[in-house]
Amino acid sequence: MNSNTVNLFDLFNDYFEKVPATSDALKKEVYKLRYQVYCLEIAGYKPEDYPDGLESDEYDSHSIHYLIRHRKSGEYAATTRIILTDANNPDELLPIETHCTIDNVAVTQTIDRRHLAEVSRFCVSKSFKKRKNEANTLTPICADLDQDFFTADERRTFPHITFALIASVIKASREHNIDTLYGSMELPWLRFLAASGINFVKIGPLVNYHGERWPCAIKIDDLLNDVEKKNKCLWEMLTNKGRF
Numbered sequence: 001m002n003s004n005t006v007n008l009f010d011l012f013n014d015y016f017e018k019v020p021a022t023s024d025a026l027k028k029e030v031y032k033l034r035y036q037v038y039c040l041e042i043a044g045y046k047p048e049d050y051p052d053g054l055e056s057d058e059y060d061s062h063s064i065h066y067l068i069r070h071r072k073s074g075e076y077a078a079t080t081r082i083i084l085t086d087a088n089n090p091d092e093l094l095p096i097e098t099h100c101t102i103d104n105v106a107v108t109q110t111i112d113r114r115h116l117a118e119v120s121r122f123c124v125s126k127s128f129k130k131r132k133n134e135a136n137t138l139t140p141i142c143a144d145l146d147q148d149f150f151t152a153d154e155r156r157t158f159p160h161i162t163f164a165l166i167a168s169v170i171k172a173s174r175e176h177n178i179d180t181l182y183g184s185m186e187l188p189w190l191r192f193l194a195a196s197g198i199n200f201v202k203i204g205p206l207v208n209y210h211g212e213r214w215p216c217a218i219k220i221d222d223l224l225n226d227v228e229k230k231n232k233c234l235w236e237m238l239t240n241k242g243r244f
Contacts, residue, residue, distance in 0.1 A: 009233050009234070009236070009237045011153055011156070011157050012160045012164065012237070014071075015070065015072070015153075015154050015157055016068055016069065016070055016071060016077065016157070016161065017068070017069050018066060018067075018069075018164055018167065018168045018171070019066065019067040019068070019069050019076075020064075020065070020066055020168075020172070021065035021066060021067050026065075026067065027060070027065060029067060029076050030065045030079050030081070031054035031055055031056045031060075032054060033078075033079050033123070033125060034054075034055040034056070034079060034123065035047075035050055035054055035055040036125060037123040037124070037125060037126070038055050038123065039055060041125075041126045044210055044211075059083045059095060059120070060081070062083065062084050062086065063081040063082060063083045064081060064082050064084065064172040064176060065079065065081045066079065066080055066165065066168035066169070066171075066172060067079050068161055068164050068168070070128070072154075073149070075125075075127070076125070077124060077125050077127070077161055078123060078124040078125060078161050078162075078164070078165055079121065079123060079165075080119065080120070080122040080123070080168060080169060081119075081120050081121050082117040082119055082120070082172050082173060082178065082181070083118040083120055084117050084178075085113050085114065085116055087114070090113035090114050091113060094116075094117075094118040094182060095118060095120065096118050096182045096183070096184050096215050097182075099207065100184065100204050100207045100209060100213075100215035101204045101205055101207065101215075102203050102204045102215055103203070103204050103205070104201070104202065104203035104204060104217075107201055107203050108203060108217070111180050111217070112179070112180075114177075115177055115178055115179045115180060116178065116179075116181075116182065117176070117180075117182070118181070118182040118183065119169055119181050119182070119183040122165060122183075124161050124162065124165075128161055129158070160237070163196075163238065164237075166198070166238060167238045167239075167240070170220060170223075170238055170239065170244065171240070173220055174220075174244045175244075178220070179219060179220055179221065180218070180219050180220070181217065181218050181220065182203075182215065182217050183200065183215075183216050183217075183218075184207075184209055184210075184214070184215055184216070185200055185213055185214050185216045186211060186212065186214075187214070196227065196230070196231060196234060197226045197227040197229065197230030197231055197234070198226065198227060199222070199223075199226055200216035200217065200218045201218060202214045202215070202216055203216060203217050224238065224239060
């Protein structure tokens with residue numbers, strides 16, 4: 001990786017910060033941002049179903065939430081969560097298991113459900129995406145935002161918002177003794193992650209679940225080992241230079 005990319009990873013923390021949403025006020029910011037993205041920007045959910053302008057569901061009460069905050073404006077650029085299994089009933093189904101067929105026994109039989117979580121509600125505000133054709137996507141895969149408010153250096157770091165969310169997921173997983181993650185993935189997103197060294201494994205057939213998606217799984221140790229081999233600078237961003 002060239003020094004220009006290294007500088008972008010380092011620059012990112014100058015403009016953005018990862019915020020664990022542990023208070024009621026911060027969780028409200030999570031739900032507001034999700035409403036903005038899912039109901040208004042990509043129109044995946046009906047706004048009338050959320051008259052208070054907050055998109056939340058029954059899984060939020062046993063989820064760990066993170067926000068990415070733009071330092072200069074104070075605006076929240078992105079959010080995600082990991083849904084934890086019930087400590088008292090780890091066999092209770094996660095959303096992906098309710099909506100998808102999970103049939104890759106070779107992978108699933110090795111998973112300890114007490115250390116399993118599902119990545120969900122992974123999204124970036126339209127204001128922090130780059131190209132017009134990304135307006136209907138949940139995450140920015142490439143970029144070029146023409147807003148005078150942002151400096152050129154800020155705009156260059158926008159693609160790393162996605163990786164900051166992944167770093168937040170890894171940190172939350174380490175803190176809650178999670179070693180395996182489930183997620184439902186669109187094919188372009190799977191390809192983007194694979195190009196970065198993040199190799200989710202398909203654990204079931206394609207399903208129409210908020211669009212065509214594959215149910216997938218990944219072990220966090222495998223994720224970090226593969227990224228370190230492919231892209232040491234990205235590994236440092238995902239682990240806060242090895243701190244987690």
